[in-house]
Amino acid sequence: MADAFDLIVVGAGPGGYVAAIRASQLGLKVALIERETQLGGTCLRVGCIPSKALLETSELYEQSQKSFAERGIIIQGAALDIAQMMKHKQGVVNMLDGGIQGLMKKNKIERFAGHGRLKGNGVVEVTGSQPATLTGKKILIATGSVSSSLPGIQPDGNLIGTSTEALSWPEVPKHLVVIGAGVIGLELGTVWRRLGSQVTVLEYLPRILPGIDSQVAAEAQKILEKQGMKFRLGTKVTLVKANTHGCTVEIEGSEPVTCDRVLIAVGRKPCTDNLGLDEAGVKMDKRGFIQVNAAYRTTAENVYAIGDVIGGAMLAHKAEEEGIAFAEKLVTGHGHINYVTIPAVIYTAPEIAAVGATEDSLKEAGIKYRAGRFTFAANGRARAAGHTEGFVKILADAETDRVLGVHIIGAHAGELIAEAAVAMEFGASSEDIARCCHAHPTLAEAVREAALAVDKRAIHS
Numbered sequence: 001m002a003d004a005f006d007l008i009v010v011g012a013g014p015g016g017y018v019a020a021i022r023a024s025q026l027g028l029k030v031a032l033i034e035r036e037t038q039l040g041g042t043c044l045r046v047g048c049i050p051s052k053a054l055l056e057t058s059e060l061y062e063q064s065q066k067s068f069a070e071r072g073i074i075i076q077g078a079a080l081d082i083a084q085m086m087k088h089k090q091g092v093v094n095m096l097d098g099g100i101q102g103l104m105k106k107n108k109i110e111r112f113a114g115h116g117r118l119k120g121n122g123v124v125e126v127t128g129s130q131p132a133t134l135t136g137k138k139i140l141i142a143t144g145s146v147s148s149s150l151p152g153i154q155p156d157g158n159l160i161g162t163s164t165e166a167l168s169w170p171e172v173p174k175h176l177v178v179i180g181a182g183v184i185g186l187e188l189g190t191v192w193r194r195l196g197s198q199v200t201v202l203e204y205l206p207r208i209l210p211g212i213d214s215q216v217a218a219e220a221q222k223i224l225e226k227q228g229m230k231f232r233l234g235t236k237v238t239l240v241k242a243n244t245h246g247c248t249v250e251i252e253g254s255e256p257v258t259c260d261r262v263l264i265a266v267g268r269k270p271c272t273d274n275l276g277l278d279e280a281g282v283k284m285d286k287r288g289f290i291q292v293n294a295a296y297r298t299t300a301e302n303v304y305a306i307g308d309v310i311g312g313a314m315l316a317h318k319a320e321e322e323g324i325a326f327a328e329k330l331v332t333g334h335g336h337i338n339y340v341t342i343p344a345v346i347y348t349a350p351e352i353a354a355v356g357a358t359e360d361s362l363k364e365a366g367i368k369y370r371a372g373r374f375t376f377a378a379n380g381r382a383r384a385a386g387h388t389e390g391f392v393k394i395l396a397d398a399e400t401d402r403v404l405g406v407h408i409i410g411a412h413a414g415e416l417i418a419e420a421a422v423a424m425e426f427g428a429s430s431e432d433i434a435r436c437c438h439a440h441p442t443l444a445e446a447v448r449e450a451a452l453a454v455d456k457r458a459i460h461s
């Protein structure tokens, strides 16, 4: 039996490895168990990072085909080298994995390679290339989530794939059907459309991007359609079949759709298989998420959980926040997390970013608000860059003027939203944002103008 640890972390995604670092900084002796060779979890290996590498590269390719010439840049013979594109993507992942491995060493976190399984009473068994039995005063489960599918539909790892496979296809499918108009469907649909696929998105609901402010989602649909993505809303997929030539997607009440590949992007589910949760007395809810209290303690003494596996927004930065809050609460008794100010970003072009309440949710809750909107078409920097689509919308309490939500669709929305998140964390009013000088010419001026617009005094509209 290996030495006893103060904390054993199971899962080295953004939740687990960040919790391990913070716990180590606070003086705990930490073990980290991960069954994949690379650290960083879904986010680094087959999620946020590789998808962003492909989004950036495919955007460059599309620009070289469509918009360089109008700016006076003539490129002849620009062509696609998918193998090189994938090599670059993998290089980014490998480099960042090396960074996390280095951070583990620097923070003296002992890494165990293999599958961790709780045995009760602080014992965790590691099976795999480096079998071990560990004992810990506290155990943290940070095992994340896996792609879910639809009843009767099984990804075959080839023509019918999830986001994992769609990050590594060796050639461009002629016709790609994406099932689900959520974040993954639109981001990866965008990658392959830019590379030359005809993309059809089948969505069960009557709208795209559930959870996103409906005005922003409607604008996104309009822009994505203009780019060539096809949407069929209110469409229920009942069966997907693959044969040697491609796939057939059966739809309730309509003709089947044929295509070359299918991407299933209908959500993710908690990853709790073979973790020994029953043995350890850890309870899950009806949807399989681990139940925790405000200090992330599960129903089992000394066993905690954070990140996708406990539900809520399935976002890397939410898991990181929880990892830090967990470690600080454990060691100091105090930890901070504000779920209201956790931003969300969708990396389509233009990007979509949001923090706080949507207009839909304020209406539903009967909260009186004032909305200020400013379009990027009236922003000088956006004009110069040729990114004039979209707008910034700020929602402020009608009585107190406190900012309740900020929604941005436009170039670099994912960077612009940070200002809104900080403002909301500080309890800012729209007047506070409006009074802050923003450099000219920047896209951020659109945020200030939207704040001015709350009080109907935007300057440039």
Ligand code: NAD
Binding pocket: 150, 179, 180, 181, 182, 183, 184, 185, 187, 202, 203, 204, 205, 208, 209, 210, 235, 236, 237, 265, 266, 267, 268, 313, 314, 315, 344, 345, 346, 347
């Ligand atoms: P999602 O929940 O965002 O979207 C799934 C979509 O599939 C929904 O619109 C849903 O209505 C639709 N759907 C469900 N069943 C269907 C059916 N039978 N036929 C047609 N459509 C159907 O899920 P996702 O896009 O798979 O993403 C999974 C998780 O990963 C999300 O929580 C997301 O936030 C996270 N993620 C985040 C980012 C980011 O922050 N940029 C990127 C990728 C993934």
